[in-house]
Amino acid sequence: MNYSMNADNSALFFDNRIWDEWLSTSEAAKFLSTTPNAVRIMVCRGKIKASKLGRRLRFKISDLRNLLLNKGD
Numbered sequence: 001m002n003y004s005m006n007a008d009n010s011a012l013f014f015d016n017r018i019w020d021e022w023l024s025t026s027e028a029a030k031f032l033s034t035t036p037n038a039v040r041i042m043v044c045r046g047k048i049k050a051s052k053l054g055r056r057l058r059f060k061i062s063d064l065r066n067l068l069l070n071k072g073d
Contacts, residue, residue, distance in 0.1 A: 021060075021061055022051075022053075022058040022059065022060060022061075023058065023059045023060075023061060023064070024056065024057075024058065024059075025039050025040065025056070025057050025059070027059075028048075028059040028064055031061070031064050032064060032067070032068070039057075039059075040057070043057060047067065048063065048064070048067060049063050
């Protein structure tokens with residue numbers, strides 16, 4: 001899969017995905033508007049749930065949305 005993203009189509013990219021679909025670390029970072037390293041740090045601190053697929057981390061979009069919605073709590 002090759003997803004090229006820019007400011008024009010990034011919102012469209014996420015709107016078209018199924019909400020229980022899994023994202024890679026870099027995709028999760030784009031969704032959260034942060035860096036992949038910051039996402040890994042949040043996983044280590046227990047702020048984000050992640051699953052390992054082989055050696056790679058995968059994130060549910062629904063978990064990332066909940067993180068954004070509960071950010072002010």
